[in-house]
């Protein structure tokens with residue numbers, strides 16, 4: 001009494017390819033990745049797909065289903081209506097290696113360019129004290145599983161291919177983590193502007209929409225960073241304070257990410273707090 | 276069709292595996308100023324370590340000032356039923372706090388106590404709240420921290436590159452590693468690495484079981500490669516079945532539910548609603564386990580709110596082997612849940628808000644994959660193949676194997692956990708022994724000259740890798756793997772006996788023959804079937820080792836339970852580890868090796884009472 005579903009999978013590489021149609025037997029709780037594995041085991045043994053955890057934790061299985069970026073291991077087959085087409089394609093923004101596997105090495109190159117965390121000295125008793133409420137925000141960013149789906153949908157990368165001058169949302173939240181880290185001592189704001197192209201982001205929020213970890217990339221990460229960079233470079237008083245005002249960047253008032261900062265031209269919505 | 280066009284790379288130290296152990300080893304070797312190559316089968320940051328949930332064990336004493344390395348050491352030895360290499364357990368307990376603090380230095384952001392220090396939570400077998408954690412995604416925090424630090428140390432990372440053979444020179448006690456051989460997953464091209472020292476950090480073997488919590492990478496590659504190169508395997512009979520895997524729906528059967536659920540107050544119940552663990556408290560743990568629900572709840576309430584509880588611990592947090600067998604027994608006796616597990620209830624124990632805050636990944640996992648809202652309903656759980664205590668036998672002080680210059684750390688190494696690992700002791704193991712292995716590999720590399728790799732060995736490795744393409748027809752590697760998983764689950768699983776183990780070995784022999792006839796089609800570009808056919812060799816080696824060692828050990832202890840020998844054997848098996856090596860004719864040789872003697876001052880620590 002097993003039900004059946006039809007899946008179309010892109011088969012090919014950077015030089016081109018085609019959709020191949022496969023029929024699979026479905027079972028309770030089945031996800032698209034299970035279907036791909038079924039196909040691999042019984043119909044197309046050389047079908048290429050990445051995966052590791054099959055629990056939405058590692059960010060390996062990113063692809064597009066019916067044009068939408070998704071983790072294949074977290075996309076239930078029951079999500080699709082009976083008879084609805086299920087088209088599985090590789091992420092569009094990155095070069096195709098084979099079938100559903102893309103070359104995401106650019107992201108790893110970008111990661112290397114970001115100067116690493118540099119903490120202030122420990123307290124006298126060897127601890128570093130941080131209050132939980134001071135790190136809630138950056139712990140949200142640290143939930144990132146590097147699925148690169150936000151990079152995949154960001155039009156600056158997807159349509160304009162600005163991979164040289166734009167780090168992309170994944171790395172903006174990494175930069176935001178470092179910037180908001182209570183212990184960090186480096187100032188990366190100049191870089192964010194000059195090297196990582198923060199200014200190219202025009203707050204479309206497409207990245208936030210696809211993030212499987214529900215990280216408020218735009219509202220909690222990018223916008224506050226834009227504000228800090230703007231403060232730094234366009235408000236001379238704050239600029240001086242930041243440069244010479246003793247404790248450096250942490251002496252700046254922490255700008256809330258909610259809409260009431262009000263200076264930007266866009267309208268910000270209240271960030272949803274995702275625990 | 277031998278392909279002569281392999282590329283060659285050379286490093287002083289080569290680290291195989293980019294999980295916690297490999298990354299930590301590579302960081303250490305880089306810090307010694309050497310050229311380091313780090314190789315992994317997946318992308319960087321995706322290794323199995325990323326899935327670790329509950330936390331990393333270290334006696335920081337932030338929540339419970341009475342905690343210290345001696346208590347941690349004692350808990351670890353007791354959890355392993357004293358089959359651990361005491362020196363490794365000691366080093367681990369002593370160094371874990373430094374390693375955790377060091378992560379903070381590199382940017383890790385652990386959950387905090389009220390006074391701003393690293394928060395610690397309860398876990399099975401740990402006397403005090405000891406696991407530093409970040410919600411239920413501690414492994415992610417750890418791997419990301421090591422990765423972000425590691426890439427700035429100058430190490431060279433080779434991603435999606437699978438190694439299939441180690442090269443050695445010399446014989447017997449002079450045998451030394453010279454390099455290794457592998458292929459790029461992307462295009463199937465071969466690659467040879469020349470090196471003076473190798474740290475094996477290739478992780479576990481969970482994929483040999485039908486129901487498991489492991490990723491595709493956990494195929495025992497490192498154990499098999501080291502074994503084929505002349506290193507010894509030890510404690511291979513000890514497999515940890517984690518008590519709480521998902522059992523429903525079928526798609527996620529085996530997927531892990533963190534012990535943190537019980538650490539936060541979750542309880543195990545059978546279909547009659549009865550809390551099962553009070554009926555399964557073994558003598559070894561009787562004196563420090565609560566006997567009534569009231570006492571267990573008092574302990575939970577106090578210790579989850581940061582109060583140093585005087586009450587005894589809940590039996591829900593007994594070590595994993597005990598809890599897993601209790602569930603197994605309940606299900607067999609017909610008291611299980613509808614899909615063959617038992618119930619794990621957190622919904623009636625904590626507020627919805629607490630659950631979402633403390634166990635967000637569990638909440639989402641069940642919501643999205645199981646259609647269960649864990650803030651309202653109990654979960655259905657059952658044992659899942661999770662962790663191997665066995666692995667490459669190493670020197671407790673240096674992590675060096677029997678082959679010179681070949682070191683091992685993390686899950687692929689043996690000795691630290693004895694017959695059963697405590698939760699949280701793996702992440703700390705990775706850090707402590709990753710560092711030690713890296714340090715000693717660097718020392719070794721500095722003390723020797725590189726040696727040429729043997730051309731004949733390279734050719735043989737090429738031939739072996741390409742063999743499945745040369746056969747026009749033969750078994751399908753995916754179906755063979757499925758077959759192996761089913762046989763291991765059936766015959767070498769959570770409950771074993773002599774007849775089953777003999778059947779298991781016979782099945783492994785049958786599958787070895789089938790593996791030698793596998794045929795794959797297509798080209799070498801990212802060819803999943805080809806990769807699987809190569810992994811099969813390794814899985815069969817570790818499966819055979821497990822079945823042989825399990826047949827030899829005629830007792831029940833930790834992650835090895837026999838229906839025909841239900842008790843621990845204090846006379847003989849309490850005193851030996853089982854060691855396996857590649858014999859002269861290619862057969863697997865087995866030997867019982869006496870445990871190293873425990874010095875008096877260590878004995879004293881073990882006997883102290885809290």
Ligand SMILES: Cc1cc2nc3c(=O)[nH]c(=O)nc-3n(C[C@H](O)[C@H](O)[C@H](O)COP(=O)(O)OP(=O)(O)OC[C@H]3O[C@@H](n4cnc5c(N)ncnc54)[C@H](O)[C@@H]3O)c2cc1C
Pocket residue numbers: 291292293294295296297314315316317322323324325326327328329330331332413414436437438439457476477478479488489490492496497531661662684685686687698699700701702703705
């Ligand atoms: C779901 C889950 C939750 C867990 N939770 C906890 C927890 O809370 N606390 C805890 O202490 N432990 C936990 N564990 C156990 C712990 O995560 C693992 O034991 C540990 O991460 C293993 O780390 P490792 O560095 O040894 O290997 P892994 O992280 O498994 O890494 C192995 C590396 O070796 C590479 N590799 C393997 N074979 C080859 C090859 N042939 N060629 C090249 N590279 C190769 C892989 O690509 C990978 O990079 C958990 C395990 C699971 C499955």
Ligand code: SF4
Pocket residue numbers: 153154155156168169200201202203204205206207208218222
């Ligand atoms: S908000 Fe910015 S970073 Fe995000 S998708 Fe839009 S342009 Fe890209």
Ligand code: SF4
Pocket residue numbers: 059143144145146147148149150151169170173207210211212213214215217
């Ligand atoms: S921020 Fe979200 S979408 Fe982007 S890589 Fe991380 S997890 Fe994926």
Ligand code: FES
Pocket residue numbers: 050051052053054055056057058059060061062071072073074
């Ligand atoms: S396989 Fe890990 S996120 Fe899908």
